[in-house]
Amino acid sequence: MIPGYPLPSELVLDDPTRRLCAAIVSGGLAPVRLAVIAPGGYGKTALLDLLATAEGAKRWRRGADGAPLLLVDDAHLLGEQDFTELAAHAADSATGLVVAARPRPRPDGLTALLGRLRGQIVLRPFDRDRVAECLRAITGAAPSPAVIDLVAAQTGGVPGLVHRLAPHVGSGTVPRAAVEEFRFELDRLSPDALRVLVAAEVGMGEVDLLAGLLARSPAEVADILDEVRGTGLLDLTGELLPLGAKVLRELVPADQRDAVFGGLADLRLARGGPLGDAALALLGAGAGGPSVAAVFEAAAAQAAPGVAVRLYAAAAEAGHPVDAVRHAEAEAMSGDIDSALRRADAVVSATGNPDAARIAAAALAHRGQLARSAELYQWSGSALAAIGLAGTGRVDDARTALKQADSGERPTLLAGAITALAQGILSSLDESWPTALSTVARAAEMLEPVGGTALLPDSPAAVAAIMASHSGAAALAEPLLDRAIAAETGGKVLVNRHQLLRAWIAMTRGDGPAAAAVVAGRTDLTPRDAQFALGMELGIARRGSDLGALRRSWDRACATLVRTPVDLFTLLPLGEFAVAAARLGDRDRLVPQLDQAWDLLRRLGNPPLWSAMLHWSCLHAEIIAERPDAAEAHAAALADTAAASPFHTTMAHAAQSWRLVLAGTVDAEHVESAARGLHAAGLGWDAARLAGQAAIRTADRKAMVGLLDCARVLQGPGAAAPVVEDSSGAARLSERELQVAGLVLDGLTYKQVGDRLFISGKTVEHHMARMRSRLGATSRSDLLAQLRALLGNRA
Incomplete structure (x- = not known):
């Protein structure tokens, strides 16, 4: 409030304007020559009311005598005679003049008058x-x-x-x-101004569109726009304010609004070009009718999948005939697999449309039904059939399908990428498999420019990541996945898959928190991707010694496995399920799926690239279940593939180390070499676990410390500590706890242990308390006895 002068309730001024008004009202600033230019509703009249309290101030009227301060309101509405009279007042240097007007219209006389003023009071929107x-x-x-x-x-x-x-x-x-x-204001508007205001509701205020809508010239439209701006329902950029949109929706009859929207829709369709913004604005305004529905359908064909689904649905609701195949494709690309499958299947049943069959085939693949997907792709003549056929063990059929499809395909980037992907998968099954991963990687790079609009059962980047995880080449897969995510290859449904596979690599490397952040709370996954998500939940829980989380995820994992048959591309999560089943003592529930997996690999000739990781997982499952003979069989299978590649040599070496460690023979140099090989292959947690397990089984104090240090280094900063189990699987200690336990058993005090490990004595005490809890020890002597049994008698 200006000192001594109450402000009108609607007049809230910023500080500079307050001070200026105070100076004018108090007579401290005279004569004033100011303009107040602002749209309707910004408080020009209220400001003049305030200035009218100044001594000698007077509202100007034509033909009236002058005064020390003349206040002119709505100057944009004055005529030439008015401006002539005001120019005479402006020529009198003793007369103050404050002129308020809207930005438009701007008569020539007003422009000349404003040119003789010295400053301007700016009225802005309130913050x-x-x-x-x-x-x-x-x-x-x-x-x-x-x-x-x-x-x-x-x-x-x-x-x-x-x-x-x-x-x-x-x-x-x-x-x-x-x-x-606001009803009175709307009633005062001319019919054309009301139409323009309704057009502003959907952001179609271009002069050429309005000229077509109103059948007026551009100059006439400009005058009507000035009338519309006077309502105060537009912001300074000409956009309709939310309150204005609400006023129009509730006060303007629906038939009048629909008539405007229909006319605008016809004009936009006739103009051509991108229709997305116009369609979404019409949709948001609740517009309907045949012309609007035609805009929805045309815009859907141009839009991203998620938006296209909304627009197709709106067009169909308005009674417009919609291309069901495109609608189904948009649903599939946006991740609504079930709706896409229902719609595409109905089209296939009614018309036998091969494009609809391909959409249904892609949806089935994402649902984990790869065999049925391959049959539909085969029926429709697509090269994508080769991927599903190979993934379900029908190699000869896959080669035939690829050959037949290639003969009729146009040489597009998409066709080339699909062919290279199928060739890479087939190569991974035979003697040319060392080149398979590079072939699939090239397919991923070929697809990048066009992959964002392609509906696929799987992407080359995803297949490359799976192959890389099977063969210790995760470093190659990560940039492919990153680029596929950035390019949104395959739409939302494959972006999810790419993110999950990126997290899978992080988990196997030992970065459980990064993997958990991707998996947590995901409810938008297809059944196939849910297998990977649940495999990661189990893997993270197992690596973090969280038996409760392992149990909580297990039933959901089993339910997912029952619904989705095993195929070549789901062996990785199956391996995690196998280890979790052994850890929980529930191996029988997984027998049918493992039998399917081994049968599939046998039919494919036990390709080294695809079989090694499942043997590795099952080796650990048998170790946990205390079945040495079965563990020996998997170790032997890994040894048989040792000559296949350096990765397979590493796996065979690590399996042999495990056999020796479990037999009580710990060759520290051999174990460390095997562990470092696993780490280099991207299996960081497995590497640390092998070194940690060997450490607790050796009686050589120096070897134990060295192996524990090796485990710590391979574990890496920020990774979850590898679980250390005794032969029964009951006791689980971290690497640091093992170090503390060993030094305590050597007779060191807590302070001495802390000095040795560069931690406080209080921290050592905390470690001992945790070990007592984990081992279920009833007293300190019981704890020491259990630690001696675990680490070897050091007293």
């Missing part, structure tokens, strides 16, 4: 603080933050709108009574 101040002044009470936010959002801070809305928003909503206040 949040000024909205709050205005609400407080009008209602006499401090508004809540929710009310302030509502009013600011609805009005855009336009002072006049804030003033009109303020008495109605105590409940935090915009009630009907507040909307009704």
Whole structure:
């Protein structure tokens, strides 16, 4: 408030304007020559009311005598005679003059008059603080933050709108009574101005569109736009304010709005070009009718999948014929696999459309039904059939399908990528398998420019990541996955898959937290991808010694396995399931799936690239289940593939180390070499676990310390500590706990242990308390006895 002068309740000024007005009202600034230019609703009249309290101030009227301070309102509406008279007053240096006008229209006489003024008072929209101040002044009470936010959002801070809305928003909503206040303003508008205002609701305020809508010239449209701006329902950029949209929706009859929207839709269709923004604006406004529906359908064909689904649905709801195949494809690309499958299947049943069959085939692949997917692709003549056929063990059929499809395919990037992907998968099954991964990687790079619009059962980047995880080449897969995610290859459904496979690599490397962050709370996964997510949940829980989490995920994992047959591309999660089943003592539930997996690999000729990791997982499952003969069989199978590649040599070496360690023979140099090989192959957690297990089984104090140090280094910073189990699997100690236990058994005090390990004695005490809890020891002597049994008698 200006000292000594009460402000009108709707007038809230910034500090510079307050000071200027105070100087004018108090007579400290004279004569003044100022312009007040602002749209309707910004408080020009209220400001002149304030200045009219100055001594000698007078509202100007044509033909009236002069005064020390003349206040001219609505100058944009004056005629030439008015401007001639005002020019004479402006020529009198003793007369003050404040002229208020809207930005448009701008008559020549007003332009000349404004040119003789010395400054301008700028009235801006209220910021949040000024909205709050205005609400407080009008209602006499401090508004809540929710009310302030509502009013600011609805009005855009336009002072006049804030003033009109303020008495109605105590409940935090915009009630009907507040909307009704604008009925008189709408009734005063010309029919064309009302149409322009409705057009602004959907952001179609271009002069050429409005000229076509109104059958007016551009100059006439400009005059109508000036009338519309005078309502105060537009912001400074010409966009309709939210409150304005609400007023139009509730006060303008639906048939009038639909007539405007239909006319605009016809004009936009005739103009051509991108229709996405127009369609979404019409959709948001609740527009309907045949012309609007035609815009929805045309825009859907141009839109990203998620938006396209909404637009196709809106067009269909409006009664417009929609291309069901495109609709199904958009649903599949956006991740709504079930809806896409239903729609595509209906089209196949009714018309036998091969494009619909390919959509259904892709949906079935994402649902984990790879065999049925391959049959549909085969029926439709697609080279993608080769991928599913190979993945389900039908290699000869896959080669035939690829050969037949290639003969009729156009040489596009997509066709080339699909062919290279199929060739890479087939190569991975025979003697040319060392080149398979590079072939699939090339397919991924070939697909990148066009992959964002391709509906696929799987992507080359995903297959490359799976192959890399089977063969210790994760470093090659990560950039392929990153680029596929950035390019949104295959739409949302494959972006999810790429993210999961990226997390899988992190988990096997030992970075459980990174993997868990990707998996946590995911509810948008297809059944096939849910296998990987659940495999990661089990793997993270097992690596983190979280038996409770392992149990919680296990039933869901089994339910997923029952619904999805085993294929070549789901062997990785199956391996994690096998280890979890052994850890939980529930191996029988997994027997059918493991039998399917081994049968599939036998039919494929036990390809080294695909079989090694399953043997490795099952080796650990048998170790946990204390079945040495079965573990020996998997170790032997790994030894048989040792000559296949350096990775297979590493796996065979590590399996042999495990055999020796379990037999009580710990060759520290051999173990460390095997562990470092696993780490280099991307199996960081497995590497640390092998070194840690060997450490607790050796009686050589020096070897134990060296292996524990090796485990710590291979584990890496921030990774979950490898679990250390005794032969029964009952006791699990971390690497650091083992170090502490060994030194305590050597007779060192807690302080001495802390000095040796560069930790405090209190931390050592904490470690001992945790070990006592984990081992279930009833006393300190019981704890020491169990540690001696675990580490060897060191007393």
